[in-house]
Amino acid sequence: MDQTPALRRPVTRRNFIVWWLAGLLTAFTVALLAPILVYIYPPASSTQKQKKTITLTQSLANLQEGQDVAFNAPPEFGFVMVAGGGANYPGKISFNGFVLNVQNQLIVLSATCSHLGCTITRPSGASLFLCPCHGSEFNLVGGVVHGPAEAPLSHFNWQQTNNPNQIVIEGVALPGVG
Numbered sequence: 001m002d003q004t005p006a007l008r009r010p011v012t013r014r015n016f017i018v019w020w021l022a023g024l025l026t027a028f029t030v031a032l033l034a035p036i037l038v039y040i041y042p043p044a045s046s047t048q049k050q051k052k053t054i055t056l057t058q059s060l061a062n063l064q065e066g067q068d069v070a071f072n073a074p075p076e077f078g079f080v081m082v083a084g085g086g087a088n089y090p091g092k093i094s095f096n097g098f099v100l101n102v103q104n105q106l107i108v109l110s111a112t113c114s115h116l117g118c119t120i121t122r123p124s125g126a127s128l129f130l131c132p133c134h135g136s137e138f139n140l141v142g143g144v145v146h147g148p149a150e151a152p153l154s155h156f157n158w159q160q161t162n163n164p165n166q167i168v169i170e171g172v173a174l175p176g177v178g
């Protein structure tokens with residue numbers, strides 16, 4: 001009987017280089033494709049809508065006709081816009097907004113300009129919102145008063161709570177943002 005141990009094939013320099021290049025190519029492909037796949041198929045946690053309680057700086061019980069109270073999204077969270085047009089298509093994220101008392105009805109508007117997404121402001125005493133980027137103006141229910149914006153401001157899905165200093169707004173978690 002032959003007692004010679006099985007011979008191993010020696011690793012040649014050529015084999016080593018081929019395997020090294022194959023490993024490098026695989027790593028490069030994974031690094032290239034992973035972000036694209038995450039963009040196309042985002043993890044459920046980043047697209048699942050959730051409700052977030054926002055504490056306001058002013059009680060809604062004291063909000064007079066025509067007054068507003070501004071608010072911002074908490075860190076790692078964005079509000080989902082549900083209406084509007086232009087750059088404010090439904091599903092897009094906004095990070096701030098206003099609650100307004102308009103004709104004794106509370107409305108909640110996104111502060112994201114529908115032109116190119118800058119944040120609008122309301123000058124003290126003014127009855128409109130201004131965009132600092134290109135001068136668009138919006139009335140207190142979000143309609144365009146002056147372009148270049150052509151579409152109204154967006155709204156959020158929101159609810160009042162038993163606490164007049166808080167509202168609940170629908171949005172998504174954005175880990176690592178803000």
Ligand code: FES
Pocket residue numbers: 113114115116117118131132133134135136147148149
């Ligand atoms: Fe607001 Fe252009 S981004 S007017």
